[in-house]
Amino acid sequence: MSLQFKIEARSGAARRGRLLTPHGEVETPVFMPVGTLASVKGVSQDILEDLGVQILLGNTYHLYLRPGVAQVRKLGGLHRFMSWPRAILSDSGGFQVFSLNELRKVTEEGVTFRSHLDGSSHFFSPESAMDIQIGLGADIIMAFDECTEYPADQTRMRASMELTLRWAERSKKYFEAHKHEVPWATNHLGTAALGRPGERELAVNAGGGARETQTQALFGIVQGGMDTALRRESAERTIEIDFPGYAVGGLSVGEPRARTREVVESTVAHLPVDKPRYLMGVGTPEEIVEYARMGIDMMDCVLPTRAARHGLLFTSEGKVSIKQARYAGDEGPLDPNCGCRVCARYSRAYLRHLYASNEVLAQVLNTVHNLSFYLDTMRAVRHSI
Amino acid sequence: MSLQFKIEARSGAARRGRLLTPHGEVETPVFMPVGTLASVKGVSQDILEDLGVQILLGNTYHLYLRPGVAQVRKLGGLHRFMSWPRAILSDSGGFQVFSLNELRKVTEEGVTFRSHLDGSSHFFSPESAMDIQIGLGADIIMAFDECTEYPADQTRMRASMELTLRWAERSKKYFEAHKHEVPWATNHLGTAALGRPGERELAVNAGGGARETQTQALFGIVQGGMDTALRRESAERTIEIDFPGYAVGGLSVGEPRARTREVVESTVAHLPVDKPRYLMGVGTPEEIVEYARMGIDMMDCVLPTRAARHGLLFTSEGKVSIKQARYAGDEGPLDPNCGCRVCARYSRAYLRHLYASNEVLAQVLNTVHNLSFYLDTMRAVRHSI
Numbered sequence: 079m080s081l082q083f084k085i086e087a088r089s090g091a092a093r094r095g096r097l098l099t100p101h102g103e104v105e106t107p108v109f110m111p112v113g114t115l116a117s118v119k120g121v122s123q124d125i126l127e128d129l130g131v132q133i134l135l136g137n138t139y140h141l142y143l144r145p146g147v148a149q150v151r152k153l154g155g156l157h158r159f160m161s162w163p164r165a166i167l168s169d170s171g172g173f174q175v176f177s178l179n180e181l182r183k184v185t186e187e188g189v190t191f192r193s194h195l196d197g198s199s200h201f202f203s204p205e206s207a208m209d210i211q212i213g214l215g216a217d218i219i220m221a222f223d224e225c226t227e228y229p230a231d232q233t234r235m236r237a238s239m240e241l242t243l244r245w246a247e248r249s250k251k252y253f254e255a256h257k258h259e260v261p262w263a264t265n266h267l268g269t270a271a272l273g274r275p276g277e278r279e280l281a282v283n284a285g286g287g288a289r290e291t292q293t294q295a296l297f298g299i300v301q302g303g304m305d306t307a308l309r310r311e312s313a314e315r316t317i318e319i320d321f322p323g324y325a326v327g328g329l330s331v332g333e334p335r336a337r338t339r340e341v342v343e344s345t346v347a348h349l350p351v352d353k354p355r356y357l358m359g360v361g362t363p364e365e366i367v368e369y370a371r372m373g374i375d376m377m378d379c380v381l382p383t384r385a386a387r388h389g390l391l392f393t394s395e396g397k398v399s400i401k402q403a404r405y406a407g408d409e410g411p412l413d414p415n416c417g418c419r420v421c422a423r424y425s426r427a428y429l430r431h432l433y434a435s436n437e438v439l440a441q442v443l444n445t446v447h448n449l450s451f452y453l454d455t456m457r458a459v460r461h462s463i
Numbered sequence: 464m465s466l467q468f469k470i471e472a473r474s475g476a477a478r479r480g481r482l483l484t485p486h487g488e489v490e491t492p493v494f495m496p497v498g499t500l501a502s503v504k505g506v507s508q509d510i511l512e513d514l515g516v517q518i519l520l521g522n523t524y525h526l527y528l529r530p531g532v533a534q535v536r537k538l539g540g541l542h543r544f545m546s547w548p549r550a551i552l553s554d555s556g557g558f559q560v561f562s563l564n565e566l567r568k569v570t571e572e573g574v575t576f577r578s579h580l581d582g583s584s585h586f587f588s589p590e591s592a593m594d595i596q597i598g599l600g601a602d603i604i605m606a607f608d609e610c611t612e613y614p615a616d617q618t619r620m621r622a623s624m625e626l627t628l629r630w631a632e633r634s635k636k637y638f639e640a641h642k643h644e645v646p647w648a649t650n651h652l653g654t655a656a657l658g659r660p661g662e663r664e665l666a667v668n669a670g671g672g673a674r675e676t677q678t679q680a681l682f683g684i685v686q687g688g689m690d691t692a693l694r695r696e697s698a699e700r701t702i703e704i705d706f707p708g709y710a711v712g713g714l715s716v717g718e719p720r721a722r723t724r725e726v727v728e729s730t731v732a733h734l735p736v737d738k739p740r741y742l743m744g745v746g747t748p749e750e751i752v753e754y755a756r757m758g759i760d761m762m763d764c765v766l767p768t769r770a771a772r773h774g775l776l777f778t779s780e781g782k783v784s785i786k787q788a789r790y791a792g793d794e795g796p797l798d799p800n801c802g803c804r805v806c807a808r809y810s811r812a813y814l815r816h817l818y819a820s821n822e823v824l825a826q827v828l829n830t831v832h833n834l835s836f837y838l839d840t841m842r843a844v845r846h847s848i
Contacts, residue, residue, distance in 0.1 A: 120823040159812065161810075425544075427534075427538055428501070438826055
């Protein structure tokens with residue numbers, strides 16, 4: 079078994095469960111911090127562990143460009159490369175190709191795009207996206223899909239959905255034929271022998287050689303634009319292909335939030351109850367609670383980390399824009415109801431000073447707090463189910 | 464007593480000792496990391512504590528501009544503002560005025576200069592530099608001096624030295640009249656009542672009200688350019704003014720290193736054996752060892768932190784420029800003989816990737832390692848005495 083999902087409690091549509099991955103257990107519903115380039119910007123791995131992060135997201139598009147999949151594979155895969163012994167999920171690269179490349183060219187075969195770094199030309203297909211994700215070695219990887227733009231007309235939404243379905247078949251076919259090429263197995267003993275802390279945990283997680291029999295898990299992605307009938311069809315036909323988990327993609331692309339909710343709710347109704355459901359790229363603290371209540375098990379978003387870099391902090395008393403002069407003399411903690419290491423030690427006045435002075439520590443502390451707030455939010459949701 | 468210095472062992476000219484400050488003990492010889500704007504760039508205070516940092520340096524010039532002394536005073540002083548319960552030393556601002564301001568104007572009264580941030584005009588005198596440093600509330604503060612430029616002729620070196628001596632008298636006079644205005648005492652109870660971790664330690668250090676009787680310690684600064692006879696005269700006349708510690712300033716300003724060593728060695732010979740000696744603004748790992756062997760007790764330098772930001776790392780095997788492609792596939796730790804949290808967990812390949820990808824974590828981890836290397840270096844020096 080490459081992935082097990084156990085549901086332990088239900089409350090309305092919501093479920094509390096556990097995802098067992100080759101690199102440890104993940105309590106769901108879960109928020110996954112984004113570690114684009116094998117790093118959650120500014121936060122070291124030991125702090126992520128202290129925060130209770132059980133699964134990180136890595137971006138295939140970015141890691142393919144830097145440091146490159148051959149390098150990561152040679153170094154034993156992402157877990158070992160970044161010294162992160164817990165679970166990782168990688169996206170397929172499709173969304174970044176869609177959002178970072180205005181000159182991309184989509185054909186039946188795949189997508190040609192230019193690197194945002196140097197303009198060089200590259201090509202992703204379902205097969206190459208699988209090959210890259212197997213080389214990176216995340217525990218959960220995603221089928222290669224087309225993220226339908228918003229707005230799109232009915233013809234375009236259907237054509238895009240059909241393409242994603244054909245790519246899902248090809249993704250699965252390639253994955254099944256190559257899944258044993260994941261870098262973990264061959265590096266298992268070497269890894270343990272080095273004896274660095276993260277690696278010791280890797281070896282423990284492997285459970286005495288059990289690792290060799292494990293592979294990654296490939297999730298399918300439901301598309302269909304903003305049309306609930308197409309979403310239903312996409313869900314049903316993706317389920318026919320058969321995946322151990324299903325993602326809802328193509329949302330948070332510019333549509334009104336009410337529409338997002340509507341599409342999520344109607345799509346979830348057509349997903350299997352016993353498989354994990356992953357809503358990609360959402361959302362605010364209020365939204366992730368709402369989606370968990372709808373029966374979503376996994377979410378990721380750059381919002382907490384990106385907002386932190388802009389001095390926008392989430393607290394139990396609402397959003398705080400720490401750059402404001404009103405905080406310059408504020409001796410209170412950022413969030414009086416937060417137990418994170420930032421709120422426990424520093425004042426708003428100090429955080430405001432760091433931000434106003436462009437100190438790097440501002441980004442570090444702000445990110446730690448925002449992630450802590452998101453993880454606490456999901457912890458509270460789990461406890462309430 | 465505002466400061467006690469106990470020498471516990473000697474070896475040649477070198478001494479091992481303890482500096483007792485109002486905010487804890489400092490083992491000497493000590494290297495003091497630079498926390499320019501109330502932050503060691505990228506490194507949180509708990510990591511500095513873990514590294515064993517017992518004393519930090521803050522820059523009066525920078526803190527005067529941001530967040531301003533009135534703000535820091537209102538917030539209880541630097542220790543409380545930045546949640547750093549251990550010792551702090553502040554410089555006088557003189558060196559930054561000298562190094563960051565080409566249009567400064569020096570008169571008998573003081574220095575008029577323009578802010579490097581917005582070009583606004585400001586004035587520092589011995590009196591205002593004391594007033595600012597009392598407001599910031601560092602445990603050890605420095606007399607306002609003129610850092611003589613290099614090269615300078617005999618007439619200029621003497622005139623500059625004489626000015627520094629007159630300013631030392633004025634610094635001491637103002638300090639003695641105002642030293643009880645340090646923000647600790649009035650904020651002592653309020654601080655303890657808030658109960659944040661750093662502040663609890665502050666209260667413990669205060670030792671049940673003993674704090675109220677303590678003040679800062681003002682050090683004198685020896686100048687005299689590169690002339691050893693002038694240095695001797697500067698030392699003798701500064702000692703006549705009588706300070707609890709003496710700094711050697713005006714070095715590392717462009718002169719050859721052999722000259723620096725010569726001036727340090729000859730100056731140290733004229734400083735009291737029972738008072739701490741602080742060599743300002745040096746040096747490489749090899750140099751700080753050498754100066755400690757000459758009988759220097761305290762040093763500070765931006766080198767370990769600044770070099771880290773440029774990917775230049777100090778190791779037991781020499782300097783490593785982590786940006787080099789040769790490290791892209793290097794699975795070994797940065798320094799196999801280093802026990803710091805960076806070397807214990809991450810590979811050179813990962814550190815190289817972070818640096819090459821402009822990840823903020825590169826700066827964080829590089830700085831932690833370089834500081835650890837400097838602190839370990841001084842720890843080894845102390846053990847060898």
